Structures are given as structure tokens and as C-alpha cells.
Amino acid sequence: xxxxxxxxxxxxxKRVLLYLLMTVIALIMLxxxxxxxxxxxxxxSYIYAYPPQLIPRPLTLESYIAVIKQLDFLTxxxxxxxxxxxxxxxxxxFSSMAAYPLARFEFPGKKIIFAAMISTMFLPNSAGLIVxxxxxxxxxxxxxxxxxxxxxxxxxxxxxxxxQTYLKIPGELEDAARIDGASEFGIWWRIMLPLSKPALVTxxxxxxxTHWNSFLWSLIILQDPKKYPLAAAxxxxxxxxxxxxxxxxxGTVISVIPIIIVFLVFQKQYMSGMxxxxxx
Amino acid sequence: MVKNIKANRVIMAYLFLIPALVxxxxxxxxxxxxxMILGFFSYDFLGNSTxxxxxxxxxxxxxxKFWLAMQHSVTYLLxxxxxxxxxxxxxxxVNRKMRGGHIFRLAYYIPVVTSMVAVAITWKWVLKxxxxxxxxxxxxxxxxxxxxxxxxxxxxxxxxxxxxxWKGLGFYMVIYLAGLQAVPAGLEEVAxxxxxxxxxxxxxxxxxLLRPSILLCTVLSAMSALKVFDEIFIMTGGGPxxxxxVASLYIxxxxxxxxxxxxxxxxxxMLALVVGIFTIINFKFLGKGGANRPQ
Numbered sequence: 001x002x003x004x005x006x007x008x009x010x011x012x013x014k015r016v017l018l019y020l021l022m023t024v025i026a027l028i029m030l031x032x033x034x035x036x037x038x039x040x041x042x043x044x045s046y047i048y049a050y051p052p053q054l055i056p057r058p059l060t061l062e063s064y065i066a067v068i069k070q071l072d073f074l075t076x077x078x079x080x081x082x083x084x085x086x087x088x089x090x091x092x093x094f095s096s097m098a099a100y101p102l103a104r105f106e107f108p109g110k111k112i113i114f115a116a117m118i119s120t121m122f123l124p125n126s127a128g129l130i131v132x133x134x135x136x137x138x139x140x141x142x143x144x145x146x147x148x149x150x151x152x153x154x155x156x157x158x159x160x161x162x163x164q165t166y167l168k169i170p171g172e173l174e175d176a177a178r179i180d181g182a183s184e185f186g187i188w189w190r191i192m193l194p195l196s197k198p199a200l201v202t203x204x205x206x207x208x209x210t211h212w213n214s215f216l217w218s219l220i221i222l223q224d225p226k227k228y229p230l231a232a233a234x235x236x237x238x239x240x241x242x243x244x245x246x247x248x249x250x251g252t253v254i255s256v257i258p259i260i261i262v263f264l265v266f267q268k269q270y271m272s273g274m275x276x277x278x279x280x
Numbered sequence: 281m282v283k284n285i286k287a288n289r290v291i292m293a294y295l296f297l298i299p300a301l302v303x304x305x306x307x308x309x310x311x312x313x314x315x316m317i318l319g320f321f322s323y324d325f326l327g328n329s330t331x332x333x334x335x336x337x338x339x340x341x342x343x344x345k346f347w348l349a350m351q352h353s354v355t356y357l358l359x360x361x362x363x364x365x366x367x368x369x370x371x372x373x374v375n376r377k378m379r380g381g382h383i384f385r386l387a388y389y390i391p392v393v394t395s396m397v398a399v400a401i402t403w404k405w406v407l408k409x410x411x412x413x414x415x416x417x418x419x420x421x422x423x424x425x426x427x428x429x430x431x432x433x434x435x436x437x438x439x440x441x442x443x444x445x446w447k448g449l450g451f452y453m454v455i456y457l458a459g460l461q462a463v464p465a466g467l468e469e470v471a472x473x474x475x476x477x478x479x480x481x482x483x484x485x486x487x488x489l490l491r492p493s494i495l496l497c498t499v500l501s502a503m504s505a506l507k508v509f510d511e512i513f514i515m516t517g518g519g520p521x522x523x524x525x526v527a528s529l530y531i532x533x534x535x536x537x538x539x540x541x542x543x544x545x546x547x548x549x550m551l552a553l554v555v556g557i558f559t560i561i562n563f564k565f566l567g568k569g570g571a572n573r574p575q
Contacts, residue, residue, distance in 0.1 A: 015378070022373060026387040029446070032402045033390070035412055039405065050419055052412050090303075098300030101293035108290065113297065120308050124555065126548030127315030130535050132307060137327075154303035184292045213395035216510065220536055231397040235514055238401055245405060252398045263393045267386060270393075274451075275458035 033256070040064070040249035047246055063250035071237065072226070073251055079145060080229035080255075083218075084211040087149035091207050092200060095158030100188045102159065103166035104174065117156045129220060136221055143223040149211060157277065158203050165199040166192055202273035205266045212259055230255040319546035324539065336546035346547060348522060349530040350554070352437055356444075356505040356526060357558070363445050363452060363501055364494065370449060371456035372482065385457075389450035396447070400514035403443045404430065433523035436516045440524060443511050448504075452497045459493030460486070495566040499559055506555045527551045 034054065039047050040063050042056040067073045101107065102114060132151050133142075141147040169192065177187050193200070215231035222228060225236055234255060238248050263270060319336055321329045340346055374385045391399060406412055407429040414426035429439040463486060471481050487494075509528035512518060518525035518533075531551065535544035 018373065018376070018378070019380075022384045025370070026384055029388050029391055029450070032406050033394075035406060036402045048410060048415070050415055052415065094300040094303065097296045101296045105289055105293040107293040110293075113301070116309065117304070120304075120312065123312045124549070124552030125308075125312050125315065126531075126552040127318055127545040128311045129532075130541050130545055130548075131311035131314045131318065133536075134541070135306060135310070150303075151307040153307075154300045156304070156308070159300060184289075184296075188296070209393055213397075215395065215397050216513070216532075231395045234397050234401060238404075238514075248401060249405070252401050256394050256398045259393050259395070260390065263390070264386070271385075271389070271454055274454050 036249050037253055039246055040253050042246060044244075044246065063246040064254070067247050067250045067254065071241075071247065071251065073230075073233075073254055075226060076228055076230045076233040077254065079227060079233075080212060080231075082145055083148045083229050084208060086146065087153055087211040088204055088207045090149070090153035091155055091158050092204060094154045095203065096162045096193060096196070096200065097188065098154070098159050099162035099166055100184075100192055103163045117159065120156050129217065132217075133220055142221060143227070145222070145227050147221045148214075148218050148229065151217065152207075152210065152214075155207075157206075161199050161203055161277070162196055165196040169195050198269065201266065202269050202277075205262060205270050206273065206277075208262055209259065315545055316549060318542055319549050321542040323541035329542070332542070336543045337550070339543065340547055340550055345522070345525070346527070346530055349518075349525045349527045350551070352523075352525060353506050353508065353527040353551070354554075355437065356441060356508050357502060359441050359445050359448075359505050360498060360501045363448050364497055366445070367449050367452035367497070368456050368487070368490065368494075370453045371460055372486065374453070375457055375460045385453075388453055391447045392450040396510040397514055399443065399447050400511050403446075404515055407439060430516055431520055433520050436520060437524040440508075440511050440515050443515065444505070444508065447511075448501065452501065455497055456490060456493050459490045463489045491566070495562065498566055499562045502558050502562055503555055506558060507551070527554075 035052075038054050038056055041059050041061070042053070043058060043060050043062070046053065046056065102110065128151075136142050136147045136150075139147075141150070173191050173195075174187055177191055182190065212229075213231055215229070215235050218229055218232035219235065222232070225233065228236060230251075234248065234251055237251065241247050320331060320333060322332045322335070323329045370388060374381055374388070408414070409426045409428055409431065413429075414423070417423040418426055428435065430436050467489075468481050468485055471485055476484070507528050508526055509532065512524055512526050512529050513532070516524045518529050527547070528551065531544050531547045534540050534547060
């Protein structure tokens, strides 16, 4: 009796310690962001104050107003939206189209095409940025915002993900539609697409994170900084405005908020998609 | 008639495939092949290319700066054991059934989804010589002078490594979590009933069953450590005095600052070779004994 009571107490203590440890780790993981957020809401004379204030007093939105009015963050934000929406839509449409015959048809060349796609996962693409830059130059797309999302507009990952999903859709549905006189396009549009919604959502979230966060390719392919998406603009501005950090802090917060919202809303799909993608 | 339908289906198949294939051909297949060939050319910013055989590779072998950068990239592998150990521990912790466990998982994952630009800017601010860490440590009296995390040649590379570790933890945690959930729960229970202590259960049951995940994560993190670019580019730019210059950054500078595309492609190929060698080593060391793969 006594030992079981002791056991229960020690288990309780363990539990509290575990929570404590996990909270400390959570603070390490989120603390820097909170500190940045706090900095962005401070008045200039308080940002180096000691002891550090986590909750700014007085609290001010002047950095955000300055960033939007003087640094034109609305433009960068819209550039990001344009690039992200462009990349996501092309991949969602073209990958889900390409996956259909790969999952459902028999045709000459299928095996070779599939093998070539798999090979891109193993062969090094070490000069990818250079070759893509030269290609864009030849296509006269340098300094155009479309050039930012075109190279990643169709992904092998997307094609694989949708092919896996199509393979699981029962053939009877397809046959029934065919007997009713549906065209191949109709079958893809009315049966395959609606039934693979969860996979499409996963793909869209993944692509959202990729396109929204990418910055290097934008810095290479765009010459006019006014065309930069948020991430590239931040990298560019952090050098220029190093002396006024609260502006950079506010800009960084603006750039991160959409990602955090999308992640929190779609966390389930994202996490399970992540684990599944890596396993495959 | 039947033949017609068949031919029709072949045409349909390609109609569905063509848009995706065009993109993949131009931006995925072509760069792989062209990238290898480019290494044998001298390419200037006017777009004139001349075949120069192995000259780029010969130059690479005597390029001191490249080997220094390569050395730093290999040093970066130090991140791998730390990130693996810590993410396994994190996964075991959050895998427990407990109230609010879900919230912790999300919190640990947030650095993964935020952009490296945002993360690097944030940490630069925190690690500054008059940033919050230094300001607390000096004011409390633990430090006489602030630590130059990012501006001293001895520390810069390691400070950025820490940021890589911090940002990547959640990613590997999720993979290990999936691996843990594939471990039959009964197995650990039985061992515990047989009197095994918690650490014994981990060491003899959980970790061995995680082996496939460990291999996967080690390969992935070693590859990205050798190819590290973003965080270095944003936080130190390779400085001070090249102390954090890594191979990918040097290749980028060769291509887009010096406009020596051919030489950069050759260097990129050599980096890819090193990555390949390390990947093979990982498979050799961690791949054996894969028989106990949980399936």
C-alpha cells in the first residue's frame, strides 16, 4: 500500500517535471520570436532598455505604420501573394493532371517517364540555380516576377503524391463514368480531383510554405527590389536598415504571420503529410 | 475500332502529361545534365562559352579558398549528432499521452515552417553584442564583456550551427514521432512488466526499432549540413574573414558575384561528390541490421 502511494506521488512529481522541461523547451523555441514581436512594438528609446521589457510599455504600432508607408511593405506582400498563388495553382493543376495517366493508363513510355522522375530525387542538381538563370535569360524572363515561381511550378513530389492517391480510387467509379459517356478529362475533373482533395490540400500547404519562404532565387532572378517577395525584401532591407532594427522586426513579423496562420489552421494535414512524404 | 480507342488513350495520356513534362524537362532534367556539362566550359557574363576540358577542376584543386570553405562545410556535420539526439528525445517526450502535449508539438514545430530569413534575422537580433542574451549576461555579472557570437572568427560558424540545430529540431522530431507510433505499444509494456527500467526500454527497444528513421534523418541532416547556405548567407555572409565561408556560399559567390558560371558548376559538382560520399558512408554504418525494420 505504502509503496503504491509513493509510486503515485513520484509519478506526479515526474509529470510536473516533464511539463516544466517541455515548457522551458517551448520558451527556447518560441522565445526569440516573442522577443522580436516585442521589439517591433516598442518605441525606439526602449529597444535596448535594461531590464528588458517583454511586454512593451508604452506599446506602439509606429514601426508597422512606417514599414508599410515608407518601406512599401504592401508591395512586397502583394509580390509574395502573386508568386505564391502562381506557383501553387500551376503545381496543383499540372501535377494532378500528370498523375492521372501515370496512375490509370497503360501507354508506351510510361516506365521511362516514371523512372526519369524518380532519378531527379537522387541525381545532384548542384548547378540548378546557374542553369535556371541562364535559361531564364534565354527566355527573356530575367527581372520578371513569373520567373520566380516557374522553376518550382511543377514538382515531382506533387506528381507522386497525387499518383499514390489516384491509385487508391476504386476502378468501378471510373468504369461507371466511362459507360455514362464521360470523357477522360471529365473522369479526371469529376472523379479523380474531388476524391483526392486531402492530398491536394497537403500539396497546396507544402507549396505555400516553399514559395512564401523562398528568397535566394528571387534575389538572383529579380533586379528591381520593388519586385521582391517579402523574404527577399527582408534579406535586402536588413542590410540597408540595420540601424533601425524595429522596422526590420515589424517587417519580419508581417512576413511570418501568414505562414503561422496557415500552419495552425492546417496543422493536421501538414504534420501527417510531412511524416508520410518522408516515409515515401 | 479497338485499336483506335487504344491509340486515343495513348494520345490522351500524353495530353495530360505534356504541361508537367515541359516544366520538368526545362527546370529539372535539363539543369541536371547541363550542370554537369557546364563544369567543362568557361562561361563569362557576356554569355560566351568555350570548352576548356578539365581546367576548372584543376583550378579547383589548387583553390585554397574553396578548400577552406569545404573544410567549414564538413565541420558543419557536427550539427548532425546533436540534432538527432535532441530530436529523438523530443519525440519520446511529446509521444507521451498527456494533456496539452499537442500544443508543445506545435510550438516545437513553428521554427520549421517559418522562413530562414525570418529565423536568421531574429537570431541575429538576439545574439548581437548588445542583444538580449549579452545584455542579461553582462548585467547579471556572468560576463565582463559581451560575447561576439557572430562577429568573432572563432565563434561565428558555431553560432550559425546552433541556429540550424534550433530550426531543424521540430522537423526531425515529427519524423521520429511517426517512427515511434509504428513501434507496437505492447512491446514496451511487456518489457516494463518484466522489470526493465525506463532507460533500458529506450536503449534496447525504442532506439533499435527507430533505426530506419535514424538512418533516414541522419542522411537528410548530413546532406543539408554539407550543403548549408541560407543561414550563413543571411547571418554572417561567410565572415568575419571567411571564418564561416562554406562551400555552397563560395559557389554562389563564384557564380553570381564573379559571374564564373563554368567554374561554379565544377565546384558544385565536387560538392555533390562529397555529399554522395558521406551519404554512402551513412548507409554503410547505419544501414546494416535493417532487418528489424518495423513494417
